[in-house]
Amino acid sequence: MFVKFFLVIALLQAVCAQQRFEVLVEFGTNFSTLAIDTQNEINELYHFNADMVREFNRELLLELGRMVPEMREADSSFQQQIAAADGVDDECREYVEELRELFLLFQNWDIQDCAYYAHVELADDSVNRFLPYAITFLSENTRSISQVVESFSRNNAVAEFDALVEELDGEWEYYQTLAVSFGDFLFDEILAHADVADHCLTLSATV
Ligand SMILES: *[C@@H]1O[C@H](CO)[C@@H](O)[C@H](O)[C@H]1NC(C)=O
Numbered sequence: 001m002f003v004k005f006f007l008v009i010a011l012l013q014a015v016c017a018q019q020r021f022e023v024l025v026e027f028g029t030n031f032s033t034l035a036i037d038t039q040n041e042i043n044e045l046y047h048f049n050a051d052m053v054r055e056f057n058r059e060l061l062l063e064l065g066r067m068v069p070e071m072r073e074a075d076s077s078f079q080q081q082i083a084a085a086d087g088v089d090d091e092c093r094e095y096v097e098e099l100r101e102l103f104l105l106f107q108n109w110d111i112q113d114c115a116y117y118a119h120v121e122l123a124d125d126s127v128n129r130f131l132p133y134a135i136t137f138l139s140e141n142t143r144s145i146s147q148v149v150e151s152f153s154r155n156n157a158v159a160e161f162d163a164l165v166e167e168l169d170g171e172w173e174y175y176q177t178l179a180v181s182f183g184d185f186l187f188d189e190i191l192a193h194a195d196v197a198d199h200c201l202t203l204s205a206t207v
Helices: 002-084 090-128 131-154 161-205
Strands: none
Touching: 002 090, 002 131, 002 161, 090 131, 090 161, 131 161
16 A cells, blocks of 8 residues: 555656656747757848848958959050140150159059058958857857757756746846847947948048
């Protein structure tokens, strides 16, 4: 009789323990699902970020490309003026020709400077703006997958099971908030590329 009684108790305990343990597995599943969803979102932002950087570089190249023929045109009309000038001797013509070459050199430097500074700004922006945050966020997000095991190691699951569940509840809140706020943050980072690109394009348009 007593043996049976103890057996039933042992069975109940086993079932209860099983049920309690299921909560942990559920947490584990929830953490993994959130981590995968968030990672997919970051992946999309990664592509979006790269597309933006590519587009700004393309626009800048178009702008720089526009400058070269404009400069050639200005130079050839200047040369025509020199050739057509009346009442100047060869020495003067030669002198003006030298000035023209100097002027051409300066113009070239202007375009090169422009490309250089625009490149430095754009490159700095494309490397330092979105990526470091995205990488930090990715690793934090991946950490969440092993959160249940980590919490398990920090808590005494046998004596204080409720404390363990409470901690996991807190972590669950944390990762959910993190996913939303970091998503917004990364999106703002991408939008901020536009300011730098605008500045670079303005820079090249003033040459
Ligand atoms: C897991 O996620 C489901 C669906 O969002 C939710 O109903 C459930 O309460 C979560 N479980 C835990 C242990 O947080």
